[in-house]
Amino acid sequence: MSVVLTTDSVPEQQKVTYWNEVMSRTLVPMTVSPRGTGPFDGWIATHHIGYLQVSTVEADAKFVSRTPALITPSSEALVAVGVQISGTATFAQGGRTTEVGEGDLVVYETGRPYSFDYPRRFTTHVFQLPRRTLTVPDSDIRRIAGNAIHTSGGAGAMPFLFLSALASLAGALPPVIAHRLADDFVDLLSTLITEWTHPSGAQPDSAASALLLRVREHIDRNLGDPDLSPESIARAHGMSVRYLHKLFEGEETTVCRLVQRRRLEECSRELARRGRATPSVSAVAHRWGFSSPAHFSRVFRAAYGVSPREWRALHTARNQPLPVPAGLSTIPSLTTADGRRHPGRSRLESA
Incomplete structure (x- = not known):
């Protein structure tokens, strides 16, 4: 079952507050600041594929920040994958900043501070999964965080196609198939991280x-x-x-x-x-x-x-x-x- 939340029926003066609550409750606690002084609109649709959460977000220009104050010791360790469908973003984590274009992927940890700067209206898929499901070392995840993975070829091409299809199917899959696809997602993400962090083939x-x-x-x-x-x-x-x-x-x-x-x-x-x-x-x-x-x-x-x-x-x-x-x-x-x-x-x- 999918959950769709939108600012359409929310009074203009309450939209930013509402959107902050929606994003923090659906993904992880964060601060959202709209860019510019004009009207702000956004919607988010969320599904679950086994233990994998898939969210599609479309919104006007904004700045998203997950600060240390919003990360509590009791927070579950999650790894997220952002898939930029339209628009662009500037992503920062672990002291690195990267430009994310249409079709690019970005891997990050919700247990560490990060930020996204969207200069204009955008659409993105956000995949979140428990860190414990990934068997790659923490050092590899931290090496890939803060870097955009281009999908024009190599390691990023297949994940982009798979994740796009997975997001479109979310919410319409039988439980058995959903868990298998979640496992496939973990395998593909592990391979992507390993190939990106160890390009020479060293494991x-x-x-x-x-x-x-x-x-x-x-x-x-x-x-x-x-x-x-x-x-x-x-x-x-x-x-x-x-x-x-x-x-x-x-x-x-x-x-x-x-x-x-x-x-x-x-x-x-x-x-x-x-x-x-x-x-x-x-x-x-x-x-x-x-x-x-x-x-x-x-x-x-x-x-x-x-x-x-x-x-x-x-x-x-x-x-x-x-x-x-x-x-x-x-x-x-x-x-x-x-x-x-x-x-x-x-x-x-x-x-």
Whole structure:
């Protein structure tokens, strides 16, 4: 559902006050000062596409300022993208000032002071999203802020076309499609920021590595959750599923295979543990996130070459070797009860 607010029916002497309230309530708290002494008119239409807020603003010449006094510690950290449809603007943030022409994009943070100076009537799209949804480093966002991104070619051309289409569709999308498009927006914006701040192709490896480490730790902490999935992992880290898979491109495995491999490693370790109290195979499988005992037995045999019960018998019998440490890609040959050798090669990555 869209919300459209306009100064059309507001008395002339109250329009500026009304417009200040509308802009501050719809976007973020700001001060709006009209240019000139003539009449002032404006309208703003706002929609939500998943967690993405899309606003289209058309108004007469004005100066917009978000000062430090308007930024409170409790304010949610947002990243905004302005798309200049008509007219021009002078944008300033972080000590940099840039001229924004028709078709240009500008990325900025609402948690830091900024200003827009529109010398004549204009139209712009404003996209706002939570900062936590972007996985690019803060340093990259601050490097791109205060710079206009031209759309005549390169990194800005596709985002402009996509954002223009997205703004026109806002308010008419089913929820499932809306969330997917919001994820697409995040991916595209992340790519835009990375390409602009690292034109040589050098990637912020340290940030990606730190994020990948957090994802792996999250997986280890939640192995017992049967609902652990790429979707839940991405949601817990404020990223899209597409970006999550991209993180694993250089890991020689996928998210799903990593989850299954770690679950199997913990199950094999527990099944091989000697002791008086030995939980059932199904109990072990359930504890480590396998909801179906039949599925667990099937993937366990595919990975280790023996059934879970055979694995337990081989490792808990007297004079049998201790379980192989988790993480090894192969398992030493095992001796069966009748003295034959069993290869026991791991096929975790093919499961």
